[in-house]
Amino acid sequence: MKKGVMRPGHIQLRVLDMEEAVAHYRDLLGLIEVDRDDQGRVYLKGWTEVDKFSVVLREADSAGMDFVGYKCVNEGAVEQLRQELIEYGCKVEDIPEGELKGCGRRVRFDSPTGHLFEIFATKEQTGKWEVGNHNPEAWPRNLTGMKATRFDHCLLYGPNIAGTIDLFREVLGFDLAEQVLDGEGTRLAGFLTVSMKAHDVAFIEHPEPGKLHHASFFLETWEDVLRAADLISMTDTSIDIGPTRHGLTHGKTIYFFDPSGNRSEVFAGGDYHYPDHEPVTWDADKLGKAIFYHDRVLNERFLTVLT
Amino acid sequence: MNSHMASQATKAETYQISVHDGEAQFTASSTVNLLVAMEQARESVIGVGCRGGGCGKCRIRVLDGDYESKRMSRAWISEEDEAEGIVLACRIFARSDLCIRPEPLPLATGYQPARSVSLSQAELK
Ligand code: FES
Ligand SMILES: [Fe+2]
Numbered sequence: 001m002k003k004g005v006m007r008p009g010h011i012q013l014r015v016l017d018m019e020e021a022v023a024h025y026r027d028l029l030g031l032i033e034v035d036r037d038d039q040g041r042v043y044l045k046g047w048t049e050v051d052k053f054s055v056v057l058r059e060a061d062s063a064g065m066d067f068v069g070y071k072c073v074n075e076g077a078v079e080q081l082r083q084e085l086i087e088y089g090c091k092v093e094d095i096p097e098g099e100l101k102g103c104g105r106r107v108r109f110d111s112p113t114g115h116l117f118e119i120f121a122t123k124e125q126t127g128k129w130e131v132g133n134h135n136p137e138a139w140p141r142n143l144t145g146m147k148a149t150r151f152d153h154c155l156l157y158g159p160n161i162a163g164t165i166d167l168f169r170e171v172l173g174f175d176l177a178e179q180v181l182d183g184e185g186t187r188l189a190g191f192l193t194v195s196m197k198a199h200d201v202a203f204i205e206h207p208e209p210g211k212l213h214h215a216s217f218f219l220e221t222w223e224d225v226l227r228a229a230d231l232i233s234m235t236d237t238s239i240d241i242g243p244t245r246h247g248l249t250h251g252k253t254i255y256f257f258d259p260s261g262n263r264s265e266v267f268a269g270g271d272y273h274y275p276d277h278e279p280v281t282w283d284a285d286k287l288g289k290a291i292f293y294h295d296r297v298l299n300e301r302f303l304t305v306l307t
Numbered sequence: 308m309n310s311h312m313a314s315q316a317t318k319a320e321t322y323q324i325s326v327h328d329g330e331a332q333f334t335a336s337s338t339v340n341l342l343v344a345m346e347q348a349r350e351s352v353i354g355v356g357c358r359g360g361g362c363g364k365c366r367i368r369v370l371d372g373d374y375e376s377k378r379m380s381r382a383w384i385s386e387e388d389e390a391e392g393i394v395l396a397c398r399i400f401a402r403s404d405l406c407i408r409p410e411p412l413p414l415a416t417g418y419q420p421a422r423s424v425s426l427s428q429a430e431l432k
Contacts, residue, residue, distance in 0.1 A: 016360055016378040061381040063361030238358035261361020261380070305356035305364055307380070 002275075003084075003173030004077025005194050008201070009120060010053060010100070011068045011154055011215055013262055014060040014307075018042060020259035021057050028235055029217060029264065030145035031055060032129050037101050046150035046217060047129040047140055052102040054151040055215075063260040063307035065212040068154055068201070069106060069118035070172070070194070078121045082107045084171050097122075111167055113158025114209025119172075146228040146266055148217035153199050155213040157206035157306050164203055165190045174200065177273040178248050182284040189282075191248060198249035198271040211306040214255060214263035221268050222252045228266045232256050241299055246270075247290040248282060262307045322401040326352050327370055327408035335401045341367075341374070342397035353409055358397045365396040366412055372405035383412060 015021035022042055026033045031044040034053050043053035051071070058066060072078050085092050090109040095118070097104045104122025111117060127133055130140035139147075158164070165187070168174040177198055180189035191199040204213065219225055225243045232239055232254070240263060242254030251270035257263055271280075282290035288297040320337040324344070331352040335344030342365045345353055356364030363383030369392040376389075377398045384393060393410055 016380065061378070063357075063359070063380050064382070257357040257359050257361075259359050261357030261359030263357065301356060301364075305362045307357070307361040307382075 001173055002194075003081060003171070004073045005070050005081070005119065005172050005174070006073055007071055007195055008054070008151060008153060009051065009069045009071035009118075009123065010056060010103075011151060012041075012056040012058055012066040013212075013215065013258075014062055014064050014066060014260070015057050015258065015262070016059070016061070016063060016260040018057065018059040021059075024237070024258045024264070025055060025057065026144075028145045028231060028237060029266070030143050030147040031217075034126070035101050043101065045129070046148050047131075047143060048149040049129075049151070050125050050127055050133075052124040052126045053100075056100065063262050064210070065115070065154065065156070065215070065262075065307075067108060067116040067118050068156075069120055070200075071123065072119050072121045075104075075121045078105075078107055078119050081119055081171065085109045088167060088171050090167070111158075112160040112163025113156060113203060114211075115156050115158060115164070116210075146217075146219065146224070146231055148219065148266060150218050152197070152216045152218040152267070153201055154215045155202040155204065157204050157211040157213050158209045159205070159207055161190060161203040161205045162187060165192065168192050168201070175273060175275055175277075176279045177271075177277070178280040178282070180248070180282045180284055180287060180290060188284055188287075189248070193273045196272050196274065198251065198273060206303075206306070208306070212262060213306055214265045216265035216267060219266050219268045225252050225254055225266060225268050229254050240301055240305075241292065241295075244295065245293040247286070247293040248280075250293070260307070263305070320401075322372075323404045324401065325404070325406050327406060335405075337401055339400075340377075340397050341399050341401060341405075341407075342395075344401070345396070353396045353407075354411055356397075360395050360398040363395065363412060366393065366410050367396050367407045368393050368410045369399070370406045370408060373402040374399040374405065375402055376400075 025031050035043040042057045044055040045053045093108045095106040102124035106118045106120040108118045174192040174194045177193045178191040189204045191202040193200050238257040240255035249270045251267040253267040324335050325332045333348035333350045354364040356362035360379045379395045379398045
């Protein structure tokens with residue numbers, strides 16, 4: 001049941017060297033740099049996104065994800081969900097308006113997998129970059145790199161994904177679109193959506209809390225994914241795997257790493273989800289095919305290389 | 308003996324990298340990080356992950372020799388580790404022949420960005 005959460009809004013990533021990170025996210029992925037703040041954080045977005053920013057980079061002494069935030073339909077929904085999160089047992093913190101430049105108040109909460117999440121409803125809307133929404137042209141002509149269109153989702157690893165998945169379904173109104181079950185029926189992976197997309201966030205069971213597997217950005221076509229692969233080689237960027245296809249969600253994908261070791265994904269296509277769809281189930285003994293549809297085996301890195 | 312990257316090495320030098328137990332040996336250019344040098348030599352004695360100093364897969368101990376290093380995630384390399392010559396191979400550049408030993412950690416259990424007391428921005432490490 002929908003509870004007023006609309007979509008992924010922003011992700012804040014820790015990077016070891018800001019200028020190297022900006023070269024990755026702005027020049028290679030092709031995100032638009034929109035602002036910087038007095039903490040030295042850099043704000044970016046994909047060109048199709050209407051809100052001011054969706055990616056925030058923060059220089060730190062470790063890599064990984066600080067938090068990921070979801071946008072709600074209005075402040076009333078945020079207030080209602082804040083109460084429900086407290087009742088559910090989450091530790092909740094109010095982040096004042098302006099802590100992220102151009103963003104209204106946020107409600108931050110913890111989770112069984114050790115990740116920090118946020119909900120918010122207000123963010124400056126600067127419109128689709130260079131095209132706006134009045135007689136918009138098809139695309140801006142001055143894009144660079146992979147021309148990533150939007151921040152799409154992240155895959156997070158941690159212990160007790162059952163708890164975090166329950167929190168997302170029961171409190172935040174996400175649907176379970178896909179899952180991986182072992183022989184005993186234990187859920188090893190869950191892909192959740194709050195929209196028609198195949199996933200807005202995904203979780204995989206793992207002993208270390210609070211881990212990031214990847215942050216993912218959407219491209220239009222398979223040809224764009226191949227072109228992204230060319231750019232990865234041209235720039236000697238650390239590659240993980242691909243181009244290939246996922247079994248789960250059936251997206252066409254490539255995985256690579258930012259200069260601090262955070263995994264990036266760009267992908268195209270994939271399945272869709274309506275609220276009446278039963279979850280798609282993959283058996284754990286088909287995990288290779290579920291993750292990398294063509295190779296049909298997992299590389300070791302998929303399960304162990306995290307930030 | 309190590310120092311943080313102050314300036315780019317002016318010209319490429321080639322050094323011999325030997326693994327402590329003698330099971331592998333490869334050459335490394337001073338201009339590529341030690342992990343990529345190992346991959347280019349088609350060796351596999353060090354674990355390969357992100358190649359960016361974030362995931363900890365390539366943790367090694369340098370037993371002998373000089374190198375320069377870039378910033379490494381504190382999730383995997385503490386200040387004490389760094390002082391002892393424990394480094395991430397993907398973040399160091401040889402400045403002499405080196406003798407190394409893989410020193411992988413199974414899980415980064417010892418370090419989480421502080422968040423138990425407060426969830427606030429200031430507490431995010
Ligand atoms: S390979 Fe990830 S830290 Fe070196
Ligand atoms: Fe993904």
